[in-house]
Amino acid sequence: MTAEPIMTDLTVDYYESLGRGQLVVQECGDCGALIMYPRYRCTECFSSNLGWRQVEGGGILHSFTIMRLGAPSGYEADLPYAVGIVKLDEGPQLLGRLWPGEDGTWDDYVCDARVTFKSAPAADVASRPAPWFERAKS
Numbered sequence: 577m578t579a580e581p582i583m584t585d586l587t588v589d590y591y592e593s594l595g596r597g598q599l600v601v602q603e604c605g606d607c608g609a610l611i612m613y614p615r616y617r618c619t620e621c622f623s624s625n626l627g628w629r630q631v632e633g634g635g636i637l638h639s640f641t642i643m644r645l646g647a648p649s650g651y652e653a654d655l656p657y658a659v660g661i662v663k664l665d666e667g668p669q670l671l672g673r674l675w676p677g678e679d680g681t682w683d684d685y686v687c688d689a690r691v692t693f694k695s696a697p698a699a700d701v702a703s704r705p706a707p708w709f710e711r712a713k714s
């Protein structure tokens with residue numbers, strides 16, 4: 577099994593933005609709703625008039641886990657790693673990877689902490705696209 581991302585017409589713009597170091601969410605051209613994850617129809621007004629909007633990348637860490645064993649197939653070499661649900665300041669929430677702190681751990685992370693988007697290097701994003709977040713400096 578491969579860890580290659582599944583590109584569809586729905587996700588290609590999102591993944592390409594991550595490759596440029598930008599975090600985007602869908603925006604409804606009719607009602608202005610911001611949507612994540614990508615969909616074919618607006619979750620508020622059912623319009624198909626959807627585009628993309630770059631977000632600042634700041635948000636609140638809703639929940640997270642540190643994977644130390646039992647990684648999904650293709651992710652074994654990444655262990656340990658952390659993933660979390662981030663509620664962006666703009667509203668949508670999404671799953672992302674968490675950068676370890678300077679000490680190589682995730683000890684500084686707590687639920688409801690501020691986090692900010694910090695892209696992985698383009699080569700890493702190309703092979704394994706994901707939004708990466710770090711603990712916001714206080």
Ligand SMILES: [Zn+2]
Nearest residue numbers: 604607618621
């Ligand atoms: Zn809408």
